[in-house]
Amino acid sequence: MSTPHAILIALLEKPSSGYDLARRFDRAIAYFWQATHQQIYRELGRMVDAGWVAVIEEDAAATRKKVYRVLPVGREEVARWARETPLGVDDRNLLLLKLRADAVIGPLGLAGQVQQMIADARERLDTYRAIEQRDFGASSLTRGQQLQYAILKAGIRTQETWLEWADELPSLLEEGEQ
């Protein structure tokens, strides 16, 4: 659903060919977002049609390599997407993607969305803790129960860690706001 926007953001960071994008999506850039070269070529074609990106025709005749850059319309589309697309509790990677957009093109005013996610995460953590109290308070647990408890603890730890991490975000997002 947001593959084209992930590509746009990657292109904003650095104009690239489809091939380069595929490699960047393989390594450091997108540990939290992946796309195969087939997806990338398809989306690039669509985005050219939509007027979001264009090919830089520097060495057109020399090689077949097509380097894409983001047009103003595409840039505006990224900003619109970041501001308007709602985030669910589990959309952490989507938030990271938006943060990357925010890092490349000015402050986008994401603080509100982050606050909402934090509230949702707190609520879910409370739910998990209630289940913990209810189902795993007993002193002796069977093997199966211990495993189920481990699964629940994975959820609890995930929420806790994410909340700690998210705590520093608002100050980063608000300063320098337009």
Next chain:
Amino acid sequence: MSTPHAILIALLEKPSSGYDLARRFDRAIAYFWQATHQQIYRELGRMVDAGWVAVIEEDAAATRKKVYRVLPVGREEVARWARETPLGVDDRNLLLLKLRADAVIGPLGLAGQVQQMIADARERLDTYRAIEQRDFGASSLTRGQQLQYAILKAGIRTQETWLEWADELPSLLEEGEQ
């Protein structure tokens, strides 16, 4: 790719109708796994054809409700799937699903896969820390750099927390092994 197995595991825990499954997948049972009722009905139909599950015909005439239970073949399929399907670094939810399978039907010998995931997570954590040293060692960072650093820290925290959590797994998985 593993939706049918998620359904099988839920059915092993408690025989249910498609409707009940949809509700269970909405709430506590599958905070880490979701399926819509359309998927569930489709997969139930396929699994009946495959001989993995069967309808309990208790109140067939009384209501339209169809309660499904897992047949021995389906149970064996879950075990096979849990043992054989490879896990990538990011397949944490898939691991949780396998742990649930292990909690319902005896020990499946998942320790090896967990060890592999732990090794992979350590490796990725090292990669992240190397990036941290290389790109964010400077004392003063721009707003954009601070955001990119926050994104990286999300990855670092995630790996660290997961590794801590996974540390208690091997002892849970090995004891009582057949």
Next chain:
DNA sequence: GTGCCCATGTAAGTGGTTACATGATTCA
């Protein structure tokens, strides 16, 4: 000149999402 990497695509299959559809039961 053979093999490897660069570079871009097409085609088929599958799974998930969204919308549509129907009818029974239950409660106010």
Next chain:
DNA sequence: TGAATCATGTAACCACTTACATGGGCAC
């Protein structure tokens, strides 16, 4: 009797995956 919930499905679309395909450039 009307609305909400129970309960099960069909159909269309779209995205992603996997496999196939092609050809240029470069190094040994």
